[in-house]
Amino acid sequence: MLANSAGVSGLEVCVFDPLQDDLPLEAWQDLSDVAVDPNPFFGPVYLRAYLRHMGPGNVKLLAVRDSLTGRWLMSAPIRIRPAGVLVPVPTLFTTEYGPVGTPLLHPDAGTSHARRFFETAAGKAGILALPHLPLASGAARMLMGLDGADVRVAESHHRACHDGGPDGQAQFDEAFKGKRRKEMKRLLRRLEDEGPVTLETIGEKALPSRFEQFLELEASGWKGRENTALASQSQTAAFARETVTGAARAGRVRIDELRVGETLIASLVLLVDGGHVFAWKIAFDEAFSRFSPGAQLVLHTFQENLAMPEFTLADSLAIPGHSMIEPLWRGRLEIGTLLLAAGPMAAFKTRLCATDLALEQSLRRLARDVRRKVRS
Structure with missing residues (x-):
């Protein structure tokens, strides 16, 4: 663990290995329990199960906490990866199995905590990418309101949800x-x-027994034939079982x-x-x-x-335009990749990363078109 206690009195920023034995799991779970924007994919049950079985090994867990009480006030997993294809940037860690990138934010957290989170996460690069971020979330609004930061939504889409x-x-x-x-x-x-x-x-x-039946049912269909069902690979099956059990x-x-x-x-x-x-x-x-x-x-x-x-809310986690769920769940969540940068050339950094993301999206669309033509 690395700790940085400079800045706001009584506040420290810690960087943990999410799988380390002496991690303060109770404090992490307590924050997850009360987070302004619920996100089970950044909580200990899901994240530790995923990293234990699926990797990668370069994910760090950043936590802003009260140095006196140990209470966590803001947290998210982070790794350095290309924003799109070419430009490496500190990025909140999301996956296709958990496409929600909202940092865990305590109701008592304020702008000072969000600033320390951003500054530590961005590091020397001076920029942070937050993919799969619900743009109307409390954490997103707080981060987008930081003074002196260049803010850019690199790409956005809407996915099906419904309200309570x-x-x-x-x-x-x-x-x-x-x-x-x-x-x-x-x-x-x-x-x-x-x-x-x-x-x-x-x-x-x-x-537990019904989840085993789910795994069998999923593997019997098209996901099984395309080798993308949870049970198709031993590591995805182990990760999924551990997540559901926890x-x-x-x-x-x-x-x-x-x-x-x-x-x-x-x-x-x-x-x-x-x-x-x-x-x-x-x-x-x-x-x-x-x-x-x-x-x-x-x-x-x-x-x-x-x-x-x-x-209060159901998130479908579905791709935009999903033919089955969008006509039935009529609410819409705007999801985007938020880029935050500070310091010299901040605007240039966000533009460069946005361009890199756009290139990746273009290549993905091209690959999908090629696959469709091959299948037809």
């Missing part, structure tokens, strides 16, 4: 009406011809299921954190695709979310 309370109910009513409501009910009646239909949420005791111990995961008789035909694994629900992984039996099992389950999940005490 009356707004969420209105979104559900809008999504589940008219022709769609008729069609979904008709398909459900047809599905009942195959056997008794059950839509349910799985409790904590049954979670989250289940704390009551922070649930599995929603659709069954016909004893046959599981759709399963959705959700991480639950601070009134937020994250739709982590979904799978369905392709033999039943004519009944829209994924959509049936997502609508059930919507209703289950609305019934949760203190529920």
